[in-house]
Amino acid sequence: MPLPDQIATRGTLTAHRALDGLTWLRVGGPADWLFQPADRDDLCAFLAQLDDDIPVFPIGVGSNLIVRDGGIRGVVIRLGRGFNDIACAKGVVTAGAAALDAHVARKAAQAGLDLTFLRTIPGAIGGAVRMNAGCYGSYVADHLIEAEAVTRQGGVERLAPEMLEFAYRHSTLPAGWVLTRAWFRADANDAQVLADRMEAQLARRDATQPTKDRSAGSTFRNPAGFSSTGQADDRQDLKAWKVIDDAGMRGARLGGAQMSEMHSNFLLNADNATAGDLESLGELVRKKVYQNSGIQLQWEIMRVGEPAPEEG
Numbered sequence: 001m002p003l004p005d006q007i008a009t010r011g012t013l014t015a016h017r018a019l020d021g022l023t024w025l026r027v028g029g030p031a032d033w034l035f036q037p038a039d040r041d042d043l044c045a046f047l048a049q050l051d052d053d054i055p056v057f058p059i060g061v062g063s064n065l066i067v068r069d070g071g072i073r074g075v076v077i078r079l080g081r082g083f084n085d086i087a088c089a090k091g092v093v094t095a096g097a098a099a100l101d102a103h104v105a106r107k108a109a110q111a112g113l114d115l116t117f118l119r120t121i122p123g124a125i126g127g128a129v130r131m132n133a134g135c136y137g138s139y140v141a142d143h144l145i146e147a148e149a150v151t152r153q154g155g156v157e158r159l160a161p162e163m164l165e166f167a168y169r170h171s172t173l174p175a176g177w178v179l180t181r182a183w184f185r186a187d188a189n190d191a192q193v194l195a196d197r198m199e200a201q202l203a204r205r206d207a208t209q210p211t212k213d214r215s216a217g218s219t220f221r222n223p224a225g226f227s228s229t230g231q232a233d234d235r236q237d238l239k240a241w242k243v244i245d246d247a248g249m250r251g252a253r254l255g256g257a258q259m260s261e262m263h264s265n266f267l268l269n270a271d272n273a274t275a276g277d278l279e280s281l282g283e284l285v286r287k288k289v290y291q292n293s294g295i296q297l298q299w300e301i302m303r304v305g306e307p308a309p310e311e312g
Contacts, residue, residue: 003051003054004032004033004035004046004050004054004075005033007045007046007049007050009035009037009038009042009045009046010037010038010039010042011035011036011037011038011042011043011046011082012034012035012036013033013034013035013036014033014034015032015033016030016031016032016033017030017031017033017034017076018030019031019034019059019062019067019071019072019076019305020067022059022061022062022078023059023062023063023065023066023067023216024061024062024063024065024122024214024215024216024217025062025065025066025214025215025216025267025269025273025275025278026214026269027066027067027069027269027273027274027275027278028066028067028068028069028071028072028275028305029067029068029069029070029071029072029275029305029306029308030071030072031057031071031072031074031075031076032071032072032073032074032075033074033075033076034075034076034077034078035075035076035077035078036077036078036079036080037077037079037080037082038082039082039083040082040083040150040156040180042082043077043079043150043154043178043180044150044154044155044156045154046154047150047151047152047153047154047176047178048153048154049154050075052152052153054074054075055073055074055075055175055176056074056075056077056152056175056176056178057072057074057075057076057077057176057304058076058077058078058079058126058177058178058179059076059077059078060078060079060097060098060123060124060126060127061098061100061122061123061124061127062216063122063123063124063127063216063217064122064123064127064131064216064217064300064301064302065216065301065302065303065304066216066275066278066279066301066302066303066304067275067304067305068275068276068279068303068304068305068306068307068308069274069275069276069305069307069308070305070306070307070308070309071305071306072304072305072306073305073306077178079096079097079098079124079126079178079180080098081098082096082098083096083097083098083099083126083180083181084096084098084099084100084103084124085099086099086103086104086107086108088107088108088111088113088186091113091185091186091187091188092145092183092184092185092186093107093108093111093113093115093183093184093186094181094182094183094184095125095181095182095184096125096180096181097124097125097126097129097178097179097180097181097182098124098125098126099124099125100123100124100125101118101119101121101122101123101124101125101128101133102118102119102120102121104118104125105117105118105119105198106119106198108186108194109191109194109195109198110191111191112188112189112190112191112194113186113187113188113189113194114186114187114188114189114194115143115184115186116194116197116198116201117134117135117136117137117138117139118133119198119201119202120135120201120202120205121133121134121135121217122216122217123217125179125182126178126179126180126182128140129144129147129164129171129179129182130171130173130179131169131170131171131300132166132167132168132169132170132171133169136201139166140166140184141161141164141166143184143185143186144161144164144166144182144183144184145161145183145184145185146158146159146160146161146182146183147159147164147179147181147182147183148179148180148181148182149173149177149178149179149180150177150178150180151174151176151177152174152175152176152177156180157177168221168225169221169300208262208263209262209263209266210260210262210263210266210268213260213266213268213270214268214269214270215260215266215267215268215269216267216301217266217300217301218240218265218266218300218301219240219259219265219266219267219282219285219299219300219301220240220244220265220282220285220286220297220298220299220300221240221297221298221299221300222238222239222240223238223239223240223243223295223297224238224239238295239265240265240297241263241264241265243289243292243293243295243297244259244264244265244285244289244297245264246289246292246293247285247288247289247291247292247293248288248292249264249284249285249288249289250264251264252281252284252285253270253281254277254280254281254284255271255273255274255276255277255280255281256269256270256271256272256273256274256277257269257270257273257277257278257280257281258270258271258281259281259285267281267282267301274308275305275307276307276308279303282299282301285297
């Protein structure tokens with residue numbers, strides 16, 4: 001079967017494409033190939049012709065991702081304008097996988113439909129489904145009707161929620177499958193009420209999180225196994241930030257990486273960090289937390305690719 005650059009596409013295929021500019025943390029080596037399909041049919045045709053031995057890794061807007069300094073072997077697929085449509089009708093919101101979570105929340109609210117929990121979640125819908133994103137006590141799993149994916153062989157599958165086996169910050173999807181669209185149920189509410197709620201959520205986020213710094217959102221999953229509810233009785237003892245604080249790691253630095261002083265569960269590229277700096281600091285935090293409390297923090301940020309050659 002042909003190599004990627006021997007397959008005719010309508011999208012853009014680039015060899016040896018640096019990925020650092022495609023992630024929020026601005027780190028990472030190159031992909032062997034980066035494919036940006038024009039639309040679903042283009043994606044299907046490409047994958048149908050791609051040699052089965054070549055790995056495929058889909059990325060969204062890189063909001064929850066560390067690409068290691070050695071880059072990614074195989075084909076990275078990044079969805080763009082052909083996959084970012086949003087439509088609202090009869091209590092259902094349909095969104096392409098490349099539609100930003102915040103845009104989906106806003107457009108739904110304008111139609112009087114409540115997906116406000118998505119407003120402060122960084123990233124796009126494909127990643128939100130893949131990670132069962134959630135906050136304020138609501139998760140993608142609570143609203144998803146169905147998702148669409150293109151298989152590694154170029155077919156199209158519809159996935160019911162139970163097929164994705166949702167859990168906290170987790171879903172099950174076969175390797176190389178690319179989520180392309182999702183349908184959500186949403187309760188009706190007054191558009192202004194929803195707009196006001198989202199403004200309040202943004203104000204709360206900006207007051208407690210380092211939104212102006214270079215981060216990838218929450219670094220580790222909460223040991224409690226659920227997101228913040230935003231309510232006064234929200235438990236804090238098993239929040240990731242709390243056990244990191246208790247281990248003395250708020251503001252900790254390694255190379256150009258730092259745990260935020262403002263919110264200790266945010267890993268920052270503070271000073272031209274490498275992916276190695278960031279991952280090593282994260283692993284140091286995990287070690288210190290385990291030594292202090294016996295809790296094994298689990299990464300929420302995805303780490304993919306190969307280390308730089310000098311890292312072994």
